Amino acid sequence: MSSYDVIIIGSGPGGYVAAIRCAQLGLKTACVEGRETLGGTCLNIGCIPSKALLHASHMLHEAEHNFAEMGLKGKSPSVDWPQMLKYKQSTVDTNTKGIEFLFKKNKVDWLKGWGSIPEAGKVKVGDEVHEAKHIIIATGSEPSGLPGVDVDEKVIVTSTGALELGKVPKKMVVIGAGVIGLELGSVYKRLGSEVTVVEYLDHITPGMDAEVSRTFQKMLKKQGLEFILGAAVQKTEATKSKAKVHYKLRKDDSEHVLDADVVLVATGRKPYFDGLGLDKLDMALTDRGQIQVDDTWNTSVKGVYAIGDAIEGPMLAHKAEDEGMAVAEQIAGQHAHIDYNLIPGVIYTHPEVANVGATEETLKEEGRDYKVGKFSFMGNARAKANFAGDGFVKILADKKTDRILGCHIIGPSAGDLIHEICVAMEFGASAQDIAMTSHAHPTYSEAVREAALACGDGPIHM
Numbered sequence: 489m490s491s492y493d494v495i496i497i498g499s500g501p502g503g504y505v506a507a508i509r510c511a512q513l514g515l516k517t518a519c520v521e522g523r524e525t526l527g528g529t530c531l532n533i534g535c536i537p538s539k540a541l542l543h544a545s546h547m548l549h550e551a552e553h554n555f556a557e558m559g560l561k562g563k564s565p566s567v568d569w570p571q572m573l574k575y576k577q578s579t580v581d582t583n584t585k586g587i588e589f590l591f592k593k594n595k596v597d598w599l600k601g602w603g604s605i606p607e608a609g610k611v612k613v614g615d616e617v618h619e620a621k622h623i624i625i626a627t628g629s630e631p632s633g634l635p636g637v638d639v640d641e642k643v644i645v646t647s648t649g650a651l652e653l654g655k656v657p658k659k660m661v662v663i664g665a666g667v668i669g670l671e672l673g674s675v676y677k678r679l680g681s682e683v684t685v686v687e688y689l690d691h692i693t694p695g696m697d698a699e700v701s702r703t704f705q706k707m708l709k710k711q712g713l714e715f716i717l718g719a720a721v722q723k724t725e726a727t728k729s730k731a732k733v734h735y736k737l738r739k740d741d742s743e744h745v746l747d748a749d750v751v752l753v754a755t756g757r758k759p760y761f762d763g764l765g766l767d768k769l770d771m772a773l774t775d776r777g778q779i780q781v782d783d784t785w786n787t788s789v790k791g792v793y794a795i796g797d798a799i800e801g802p803m804l805a806h807k808a809e810d811e812g813m814a815v816a817e818q819i820a821g822q823h824a825h826i827d828y829n830l831i832p833g834v835i836y837t838h839p840e841v842a843n844v845g846a847t848e849e850t851l852k853e854e855g856r857d858y859k860v861g862k863f864s865f866m867g868n869a870r871a872k873a874n875f876a877g878d879g880f881v882k883i884l885a886d887k888k889t890d891r892i893l894g895c896h897i898i899g900p901s902a903g904d905l906i907h908e909i910c911v912a913m914e915f916g917a918s919a920q921d922i923a924m925t926s927h928a929h930p931t932y933s934e935a936v937r938e939a940a941l942a943c944g945d946g947p948i949h950m
């Protein structure tokens with residue numbers, strides 16, 4: 489048995505960040521992980537491998553669509569799927585090994601195996617029980633599944649199976665037009681699959697600013713993705729290599745069937761705490777089955793904290809990282825705070841979509857007086873040179889005070905551009921503050937400044 493100040497269960501972005509920060513703050517720290525590699529869903533079967541495939545398939549798209557016009561001639565590349573999977577895996581390996589290195593560097597012990605909490609102050613891994621003054625649950629989430637849909641990870645797959653298909657399918661049906669469905673759907677579309685997305689709602693990407701969501705859907709349609717909206721999937725049937733997807737249109741209850749070689753089920757995720765022993769601990773859960781925490785991530789069991797996908801809030805790696813750092817600082821006696829309104833969301837399709845803060849819809853609901861500053865990437869010189877003029881930046885600011893309330897970007901590098909606005913909002917900036925700040929020319933970031941100018945006397949290049 490070993491004794492620690494802190495034991496973290498789970499080594500995803502929430503857990504490994506918490507572990508490193510605890511160790512940096514002088515706490516004797518261990519992290520329990522049962523997978524062969526560190527990094528959790530994000531590094532092993534989520535964000536990182538999907539970004540490798542998004543990058544590779546985007547390169548193919550560029551070669552097929554834009555190389556000739558740029559004066560780049562020659563045979564267009566074809567897809568070597570096994571090699572693409574190797575590239576994806578090597579990206580995963582370097583990242584997971586990187587965490588192992590950081591654990592060693594910071595003297596975090598990796599307790600290999602699946603952990604449980606037999607009682608407060610104790611963590612069991614295999615046959616060994618370790619003592620910990622503080623325990624952080626960072627066990628993440630798993631696909632939530634759908635009644636009538638049996639996942640086999642070969643023909644009916646979640647995001648996990650979709651990252652290692654035997655071959656690029658001819659026909660793919662995606663259930664759910666959320667982040668996972670659209671990111672992986674666009675990967676396979678670019679690789680040559682016919683992709684049909686079936687979505688329960690009458691719009692894609694729930695919660696997104698409606699104007700951005702509509703524009704996004706149009707762009708994806710132009711890229712060849714098909715959408716069936718307002719359609720509830722009832723069940724799937726699968727053989728060894730084919731599937732049928734049964735759905736009902738909500739407007740008239742009519743029943744329809746789609747054929748597919750692969751069906752991707754992307755209808756959300758749920759917290760994962762199998763085998764942790766939460767029942768015995770009498771841990772309080774929310775109505776939605778997440779671990780209930782207070783504003784410093786304490787659970788109902790003294791000395792046990794929870795962060796990331798296991799608790800409420802957006803299921804995002806960076807939200808978990810923020811909480812990992814914050815809970816470590818809290819345990820070390822510092823004061824920690826997260827402004828949940830300023831956690832950005834990014835969809836890594838092409839173009840990318842990014843947002844932070846309020847949408848027009850939430851501002852209308854609140855009855856808030858706001859103004860909109862919008863600028864199209866068509867007016868951005870760099871975007872035009874790079875065939876990336878589709879999309880826009882939209883800043884929402886308070887009508888009277890000019891304080892920025894939200895920002896929505898659809899266009900090139902949106903996922904990077906949004907952070908200027910996150911920092912600005914963190915400091916309570918006005919749109920004019922952004923407008924008065926020099927932005928290098930020619931960069932995509934000028935579109936953000938122009939949108940800020942559009943909140944005042946008007947943009948220059950539109």
Ligand code: NAI
Pocket residue numbers: 535634663664665666667668669671686687688689692693694719720721722753754755756757802803804833834835836
């Ligand atoms: P999601 O919650 O984003 O979208 C699920 C969609 O499925 C919704 O639009 C819902 O209306 C639809 N749906 C549910 N039941 C249905 C049915 N029977 N028939 C048709 N449609 C149905 O969930 P998703 O995409 O699975 O992602 C899970 C989590 O992972 C999310 O919280 C997401 O934010 C996170 N994630 C984030 C990424 C990023 O930040 N880039 C990347 C991947 C995942």
